[in-house]
Amino acid sequence: xxxxxxxxxxxxxxxxxxxxxxxxxxxxxxxxxxxxxxxxxxxxxxxxxxxxxxxxxxxxxxxxxxxxxxxxxxxxxxxxxxxxxxxxxxxxxxxxxxxxxxxxxxxxxxxxxxxxxxxxxxxxxxxxxxxxxxxxxxxxxxxxxxxxxxxxxxxxxxxxxxxxxxxxxxxxxxxxxxxxxxxxxxxxxxxxxxxxxxxxxxxxxxxxxxxxxxxxxxxxxxxxxxxxxxxxxxxxxxxxxxxxxxxxxxxxxxxxxxxxxxxxxxxxxxxxxxxxxx
Ligand SMILES: Cc1ncc(C[n+]2csc(CCOP(=O)(O)OP(=O)(O)O)c2C)c(N)n1
Numbered sequence: 416x417x418x419x420x421x422x423x424x425x426x427x428x429x430x431x432x433x434x435x436x437x438x439x440x441x442x443x444x445x446x447x448x449x450x451x452x453x454x455x456x457x458x459x460x461x462x463x464x465x466x467x468x469x470x471x472x473x474x475x476x477x478x479x480x481x482x483x484x485x486x487x488x489x490x491x492x493x494x495x496x497x498x499x500x501x502x503x504x505x506x507x508x509x510x511x512x513x514x515x516x517x518x519x520x521x522x523x524x525x526x527x528x529x530x531x532x533x534x535x536x537x538x539x540x541x542x543x544x545x546x547x548x549x550x551x552x553x554x555x556x557x558x559x560x561x562x563x564x565x566x567x568x569x570x571x572x573x574x575x576x577x578x579x580x581x582x583x584x585x586x587x588x589x590x591x592x593x594x595x596x597x598x599x600x601x602x603x604x605x606x607x608x609x610x611x612x613x614x615x616x617x618x619x620x621x622x623x624x625x626x627x628x629x630x631x632x633x634x635x636x637x638x639x640x641x642x643x644x645x646x647x648x649x650x651x652x653x654x655x656x657x658x659x660x661x662x663x664x665x666x667x668x669x670x671x672x673x674x675x676x677x678x679x680x681x682x683x684x685x686x687x688x689x690x691x692x693x
Contacts, residue, residue, distance in 0.1 A: 420447070437468070510550060529673060533610050542619075551570050580669075584664045585601070616637060
């Protein structure tokens with residue numbers, strides 16, 4: 416593979432913020448590979464994030480980028496897509512950013528089927544702020560804010576996205592980078608709201624407290640936890656307890672929000688302006 420890094424990376428921002436062995440680097444590379452494979456011109460891309468370790472990603476990409484406020488990346492992205500419908504709008508977000516503080520925006524972006532791609536790096540914890548519990552922290556896990564073990568059940572991002580109406584929903588893990596690149600590339604080519612949840616490791620702020628002090632231990636645990644959809648279909652609910660099923664869950668077509676907005680709303684306004692000679 417001859418990836419054109421020069422075109423896509425802001426080398427002046429290096430070294431990266433992420434801890435050695437962090438899975439976010441794998442996700443970043445998969446995104447770069449997908450942009451390159453699809454031949455996306457960096458000028459066409461609007462790459463947006465909120466706050467968190469994952470949200471530092473736009474700093475390293477040579478494209479139109481914005482680092483916004485915590486949980487609000489999708490709202491900024493929606494505004495951009497509405498005024499610049501020709502832009503390829505991609506959002507990267509952590510699990511806390513996308514599903515806790517930004518959870519409401521997540522639901523409504525799914526509902527609208529706006530042509531935005533959301534890549535959630537789910538490391539099961541608030542990484543940037545030192546490891547507080549998040550909606551995807553596994554039950555029983557110790558974190559900075561759950562010193563006696565987490566009693567909250569884990570959010571299922573895939574089921575929530577599907578129920579809220581997202582037209583492309585997939586889950587993959589950083590332990591399978593080849594499949595991850597393929598799924599990200601596919602999501603980027605989808606017309607409508609696409610969600611890819613990537614299961615990743617935070618061995619520093621989650622692993623350390625849960626007998627997985629280094630990235631290899633944590634990646635091994637992730638690899639044992641994930642089950643491909645093809646295998647999961649023949650497993651019982653008991654066998655699937657605590658597992659995360661990976662693969663493509665939703666891939667369907669539905670009218671896209673911005674197109675509807677321009678034809679039905681702006682079109683109507685123009686008709687009325689013409690009728691009343693405004
Ligand atoms: C309104 C607001 N609340 C809280 C914070 C503090 N804060 C910054 S990053 C973060 C957690 C990020 O966790 P996550 O989204 O899971 O991303 P990660 O760092 O794990 O990639 C928090 C709570 C903030 N910046 N703004």
